[in-house]
Amino acid sequence: MADAPQIGKRPFLKSDPAPETGEGLSVCPGIGLKHTFDPNTPNLRQELVSGWGPVLAVWEGYSADDEIRLSASSGGAATALSLFCLEQEGNGQVVHTAADPSAPYLNKTVMSRSREDLLRATGSRYAPSSPCEGLTDVLDQPTPSVFVGKPCDVAGAYKARKNRPDLDGKIGITIAFFCAGVPSTAGNLELAKRRGAKSSSSIQSLRYRGNGWPGLWSLVYKKDDGKTEKSEMTYAESWGFLQQYRQWRCYICPDHTGEFADIAVGDPWYRPVQPGEPGKSLIVARTQRGLETIKKAAAAGYIVLETEDPDLLPRSQPNLLETRGALWARLITLKLFGAATPVYSGFGLARFWFSELSLIAKIRSFSGTVKRVFKKGLTKRIEPSES
Structure with a gap:
């Protein structure tokens, strides 16, 4: 995987010509996703399945480790x-x-084996990432691995595990964090430039959240005179700029809350965050393995579980059902114009187009996609470049 700066992470062939096995394409979450969970799973919240995937339990909680809780983007649940x-x-x-220590505006896939390793990697990274490239290394480990990533990363690992029993046995548990899309490297560098970093090489560190809830976007860079300067923005300000640089794939994603993970975590945005309030996490058990792990972690003193209420999930993400409905229209429009169209099964998209969108929103869900088909050249093959 390599970074195409204007788009995001993309696979590039190591050699040309290279043998084509089709295995990579078969596990790509970008071409399609299908829910295969058992609808009779014990504790499954049936009222949430159509809009939120498998949900067994939902809590508001946080890491019992104060340092992890402070450093993390919200309550540190994923790290804990x-x-x-x-x-x-x-x-x-x-x-x-x-x-990436050598280029802090970029991400890299890492293997953490201690609390210290995990602490160094806390905080959201609103830049392209591809943890699935670490799955090959997972196969070489003598013990199972925890896999943490965006919903699409976890879905890709889920599909790969279906194809590869040896890989399935090497993944102990999967944890996904909620995601609204990934801004490109070009978008991140543009924001850094506007805040003073004239070149990518001048960037010393770049942090998006954490050290408070939700935390600040924080840039450290070197000026022309060699002196170090720091620039900070609120999370809302930085995301308001970066979100316009999300790739098209993020606009046609059916899963923003980690529906294929054992455990999913996000922010409990159902209420305003008070100034100086310690971080809290929304913790979602999606499988029996995830449910048991959460309960055992709480009993062992790693996490604190406060309110348990499945309604916290839809209350914390009030716009996602509308987003799900709009996706149905986008996919139909793409197909009508002959553009590449992923196939999703088990997401109930059509029902939410009818129930959650206003008439104006219904019209825009089609017309907006038509505009993007031509503006983004979605009917043409794109050859991404690493530079």
């Missing part, structure tokens, strides 16, 4: 659960994403 799996569940490493 990963640490529990390392120290108590026999998992030898966590495959996830961290800032």
